[in-house]
Amino acid sequence: MSDDEETRIADPISDAIASLRARAEHQGPSADREASEALGLRLAVDTERENLRLLEALLFAAAEPLDEETLIGRLPLEANIQALLATLAEEYASRGVRLVEVGGRWRFETAPDLADALNEVRQEPRKLSQAALETLSIIGYHQPVTRAEIEEIRGVAVSKGTLDLLFELRWIRPRGRRRTPGRPLTYGTTPRFLEYFGLASIGDLPGQADLKAAGLLDARIPADFFMPDPGRSEGDVDGEDPLDEEDQRTFHIDFMDDDADVGSEDI
Structure with missing residues (x-):
């Protein structure tokens, strides 16, 4: 290739470079600022x-x-x-x-x-205290039973909170009044109690032999140990008067309706 041909090829490149330099010089500091x-x-x-x-x-x-x-x-x-x-x-x-x-x-x-x-509806699990379990057991086996009788059997006082919890669960109800001085209120279990524990009747609660076989009673229990028959509490009981209208209003007996809506707590 001759020198003239090389010059002709290089000239367009040089021209482009020169044009860019001229444009930059013409724009000056404003272009840098922008x-x-x-x-x-x-x-x-x-x-x-x-x-x-x-x-x-x-x-x-x-x-x-x-x-x-x-x-x-x-x-x-x-x-x-x-x-x-x-x-x-x-x-x-x-x-x-x-x-x-x-x-x-x-x-x-x-x-x-x-x-x-x-929205999500959840049922919070609830656990019964030892006091509530003992109180519920006494009511189940000894009903109709007064608060004083519960305390005598347990050997300690029954707190109002314990009874309130069992009422809230709808497992116990006021049954009547004892025909004794002061006419103390008696307590018993409810159809909801039977439903929750899968019992056809209160008489289906485990007896002494059942509890012993399940290991819930010491095999060496005292000779004079007495365990009541829960079936005896069904029906009318001598020495107990039914609640009057004022008592029913006070204790809202209608909350024991079997159709009442209560969640199934894990107890």
Whole structure:
């Protein structure tokens, strides 16, 4: 290839380089300033997005609502917490969860219009105390029985809370009043008690031989040990008057209706 041909090929490249230099010289400092401003704007936008991501993570991970002072302490110094919270709240406004302020603190919560789809009914397991188990057993085997008789058998006082719990479970009910001075109230079990423990009648409660075979009674029980027959408590009992109308209003006997809606707690 001749020198003239090389020169003709190189000239277009040289011309392009010269043109770029001339354009840069013509634009001067303003072009550099515009480029710097554009770069700074991009950096600011990127920084804000990173701050938003950090704020979002802090609020999602928090076990409880966070106040602005706590959030400021975890964000970079240049972060505008009010602007970031407003932006994040706007972004989540139409989503399944939203950012809300509660008592001066911020948290994510589910959207109100989704409440029906998120409702869940759960039955909390409940465990009877030893005192409640003993009281229920005494009532089951000795009914109709007064509070004083329960305390005499157990050897300790019966707390009101124990009886209230058994009433709440609808396992016991006031049966009547003893024909003795003071006419103390007597207690007995309910159809709900039979239903929960799978008994056809109160007479199906395990007897002494059953309990001994199950290991619930010591094989060396005293010779004078007496265990009542629970079946004797069915029907009318001598020495007991039924509750009058005032008693029924006081103790709300209608709550013993078999059709009453009571959850099946694990006891």
